[in-house]
Amino acid sequence: MTKKIKLSELGSLLGGLDIEALEGVKIEGDVELDLGHMLNPQMAYALGHEAAQIAHHLINISRILGYPVDQMFSGTAAKPIRPSRLIESKFSVGRMEEWKTPIQEVTLGATSSDGGSRSSTVTLGGEHALPYYFDNPMPHRNYITMDVFDMPINMAKAVKSNYEDVINSPSEWAKKVVRDFGADMVTVHLISTDPNIKDTSPAEAAKTVEEVLQAVDVPIVIGGSGNPEKDPVVLEKAAEVAEGERCLLASASLNLDYARIAEAAKKYNHVVLSWTQLEINAQKELNRKLMKQCGVARENILMDPTTAALGYGLDYAYTNMERIRLAGLTGDAELNFPMSSGTTNAWGAREAWMVASPLKEDSDWGPREYRGPIWEIITGLTLSLAGNDLFMMMHPTAVQVLKEITQTLYGSKEAEPTNIDNWITAVI
Amino acid sequence: MKLNSPLQVYKYLPQINCAECGDATCMAFAAHLIDRSKKLEDCPPLLKDEFKKKYLELESLLAPEVREIIVGRGEHAKKIGGDDVLYRHQLTFFNPTTFAYDVWDTMAEQELVDRINNIANFRKFYVGKFLKVDMVAVRCVSGDALKFASAVKKVSETTELPLVLCSFDPAVLRAALEVVKDKNPLIYAATEKNWGEVAELALNYKVPVVLSSSDLDKLRSLALTFQEMGIKELILDPGTYPQGKQLKETFERCIKLRRAGIKEGQKDIALPIMALPLSAWLVYNDAVTASYWETVLASVFIVRYADIMILHGLEPYAMLPQVHLRDTIYTDPRTPVKVAPGVNEIGSPTKDSPVIITTNFALTYYTVESDLSSNKINCYIAAVDTDGIGVEAAVAGGQLTAAKIKDTFQKAGFDFKEKTDHSTLILPGLAARLQGDVEDVTGLRVMIGPPDSGRIPGWMEKNWPPKPK
Numbered sequence A: 001m002t003k004k005i006k007l008s009e010l011g012s013l014l015g016g017l018d019i020e021a022l023e024g025v026k027i028e029g030d031v032e033l034d035l036g037h038m039l040n041p042q043m044a045y046a047l048g049h050e051a052a053q054i055a056h057h058l059i060n061i062s063r064i065l066g067y068p069v070d071q072m073f074s075g076t077a078a079k080p081i082r083p084s085r086l087i088e089s090k091f092s093v094g095r096m097e098e099w100k101t102p103i104q105e106v107t108l109g110a111t112s113s114d115g116g117s118r119s120s121t122v123t124l125g126g127e128h129a130l131p132y133y134f135d136n137p138m139p140h141r142n143y144i145t146m147d148v149f150d151m152p153i154n155m156a157k158a159v160k161s162n163y164e165d166v167i168n169s170p171s172e173w174a175k176k177v178v179r180d181f182g183a184d185m186v187t188v189h190l191i192s193t194d195p196n197i198k199d200t201s202p203a204e205a206a207k208t209v210e211e212v213l214q215a216v217d218v219p220i221v222i223g224g225s226g227n228p229e230k231d232p233v234v235l236e237k238a239a240e241v242a243e244g245e246r247c248l249l250a251s252a253s254l255n256l257d258y259a260r261i262a263e264a265a266k267k268y269n270h271v272v273l274s275w276t277q278l279e280i281n282a283q284k285e286l287n288r289k290l291m292k293q294c295g296v297a298r299e300n301i302l303m304d305p306t307t308a309a310l311g312y313g314l315d316y317a318y319t320n321m322e323r324i325r326l327a328g329l330t331g332d333a334e335l336n337f338p339m340s341s342g343t344t345n346a347w348g349a350r351e352a353w354m355v356a357s358p359l360k361e362d363s364d365w366g367p368r369e370y371r372g373p374i375w376e377i378i379t380g381l382t383l384s385l386a387g388n389d390l391f392m393m394m395h396p397t398a399v400q401v402l403k404e405i406t407q408t409l410y411g412s413k414e415a416e417p418t419n420i421d422n423w424i425t426a427v428i
Numbered sequence B: 001m002k003l004n005s006p007l008q009v010y011k012y013l014p015q016i017n018c019a020e021c022g023d024a025t026c027m028a029f030a031a032h033l034i035d036r037s038k039k040l041e042d043c044p045p046l047l048k049d050e051f052k053k054k055y056l057e058l059e060s061l062l063a064p065e066v067r068e069i070i071v072g073r074g075e076h077a078k079k080i081g082g083d084d085v086l087y088r089h090q091l092t093f094f095n096p097t098t099f100a101y102d103v104w105d106t107m108a109e110q111e112l113v114d115r116i117n118n119i120a121n122f123r124k125f126y127v128g129k130f131l132k133v134d135m136v137a138v139r140c141v142s143g144d145a146l147k148f149a150s151a152v153k154k155v156s157e158t159t160e161l162p163l164v165l166c167s168f169d170p171a172v173l174r175a176a177l178e179v180v181k182d183k184n185p186l187i188y189a190a191t192e193k194n195w196g197e198v199a200e201l202a203l204n205y206k207v208p209v210v211l212s213s214s215d216l217d218k219l220r221s222l223a224l225t226f227q228e229m230g231i232k233e234l235i236l237d238p239g240t241y242p243q244g245k246q247l248k249e250t251f252e253r254c255i256k257l258r259r260a261g262i263k264e265g266q267k268d269i270a271l272p273i274m275a276l277p278l279s280a281w282l283v284y285n286d287a288v289t290a291s292y293w294e295t296v297l298a299s300v301f302i303v304r305y306a307d308i309m310i311l312h313g314l315e316p317y318a319m320l321p322q323v324h325l326r327d328t329i330y331t332d333p334r335t336p337v338k339v340a341p342g343v344n345e346i347g348s349p350t351k352d353s354p355v356i357i358t359t360n361f362a363l364t365y366y367t368v369e370s371d372l373s374s375n376k377i378n379c380y381i382a383a384v385d386t387d388g389i390g391v392e393a394a395v396a397g398g399q400l401t402a403a404k405i406k407d408t409f410q411k412a413g414f415d416f417k418e419k420t421d422h423s424t425l426i427l428p429g430l431a432a433r434l435q436g437d438v439e440d441v442t443g444l445r446v447m448i449g450p451p452d453s454g455r456i457p458g459w460m461e462k463n464w465p466p467k468p469k
């Protein structure tokens, strides 16, 4: 019961009909149309969008031919398609084929079988993808090393309250962070060696390092005072007394005698922290010099591309790290090393420690005891997403929360499944 | 966008260099279209009929990879989505993640009004602007359409901020839409179960709608179906789980969606993404723990691809890092890190005004400047050229030295004898170790200021003017 019509007849035909009622319309050539058996609107509705699509097509053709369809339809043409079922579909997405080069694996600490005295070691790096991406699981979780200083220093109140009992003893301080706060490692900062502070001698400072190595059995980081003249001598001496322990020597940088630090690391079996300031090309240059000029093996290099606090340059620190990591993954052999962050720098942000905003225009900042730790957490978390592996931190709560989230994203945290379907009606 | 060089764009422009767009040449204008600092509508000749075809072509070629959706009307309306890249250094991210904080229809009226005001009035000064939050999400807890509609009415009378209407019950959404249909609210959400009716609402009221499913196949089905129905203003909610493996999978879903949209050009799901950090409150009761974890979730999804999120906690210690991290990720990395080195006046300094040293790192400089001007301190600030590195790092790295400081005043032609009667400069507390050097090199008296410029007012009370020697 097929009836052929000409376009010229279409107007009168369509004029009286709902567009949905066009099931069975076929287009023959450009002008001749085929109408099937006369139309059952319900059935047409059931066949939903197919029919309507044909109708649209039809209308377009009419329009192109100059037929005044728009006037005739007055509103009906705009009537939308009403499918009766969801369109079936599969979602799929590819992997990042261009991430071909893994990040170097670097192990800190050495057990007795490897010539050290640590009870465990920490291995960083080895990634084949951005952190926590499904393309390729991270082989190692993130680790946290907590700060210990060789003399009392100024600290934000919220931090200080945790360390008042150990502030005069680096070894007790070290014990506390491992025993009570879950530190994976300890960083001993030899800040008293700065000629402008106490000018502690390298030999004296090395004793502190020995004490800390005695006090805890986790791997350690040895940090200088930041004085470019003194640090190489201090780190050299510290490296000597810690021979074989695979400590991280912090830091070699372009503005000091990095070769001397590199030499000490090679001689006494340690790892060098290659520190630059938010500048990817400087990082390449220093890594290259450490490898080519000083002969440091790849497995003995870690990078610190500098951590700026949330609100104080974290955007640069984040993007610098992300670029470094992406360059490493896509084949830059001068940048594919694991990274370390001085996350403690977050405490430099006034939001972390100041009693209240100095600006009258601001909303109330709330209690600072809660602002500080979260500043440290978010600074660290942001950089973990950019590819940072090791975090140097200070506040126990910050350490705990950062561990929780990084290990969740890493995939090692189990939790009871949560039903989120009723979040809208939840009483919270 | 499909075009990436000004030359490609230039081909579509009128090429008459009439300068009506504010650029001297069409080529310069083309460059602004590429970096999205100007819009097609800024070129009047292009809007004429003769260029209609080119205009339409350009419009689709320049459209962002991720669809841009508008919620709300008027000055508070928010653009959501619109990104073109996976990493901010490749261009910049557009349209900072919209933050919607929740209220619910079982709140007592006064409580509701106070909470809305807290949301709407939150502000944090930062580098010359205020960081603020954007929307109010109204949750239907009662299940009662009338009650919900009256709460929504109250909210819309109390604030100009755009709204998200949250219910899985189409009848409830409809009741609220009747009340605020002119305000272009976002409706949450269409699911596998209710999609047909919610789609009707989106069509009838012409409002943007969130599609929700933690199964990406289903989410794509919803997206395809709605688009087939002619609904384009869509946002995807891939489900935000607060903990464990479910959270890891949430993270993966966001990455998959965005990679499919931007890298693989899968147009039909290249849509803005919604996250619900609020789900932290489903597993933690204690306000501090829940606020912390909510902020952690928010941070993860600010970095990895949420374009809008619904939050609950209004604790300042949670909101401050939230707004700062959003600013961190969405700040345009193409803008310079540095301010021009030199000596600048704050207020109207006289001969007994202090001279304060800082670096030319933009953040440091603007922080110091806002602290001084907000506290109405007349003074000079010297921005020393440290290659855009902050004080502490520049002292450590040797970019802030006595010689550099001297050089800054020399280049600026700043003569202490002529401009001041105290021949004194103030070093930042974090540069205290340079004191001796600076005294030797400049021959000036050097005072050590506080380690944070926010404390300059208090410091001034105690230490300024300097006691005569």
Ligand code: SF4
Residues within 6 Å of the ligand: B013, B014, B015, B016, B017, B018, B019, B020, B021, B022, B023, B024, B025, B026, B027, B029, B030, B042, B043, B044, B045, B046
């Ligand atoms: S307004 Fe348009 S035509 Fe005129 S110079 Fe600018 S881009 Fe060219």
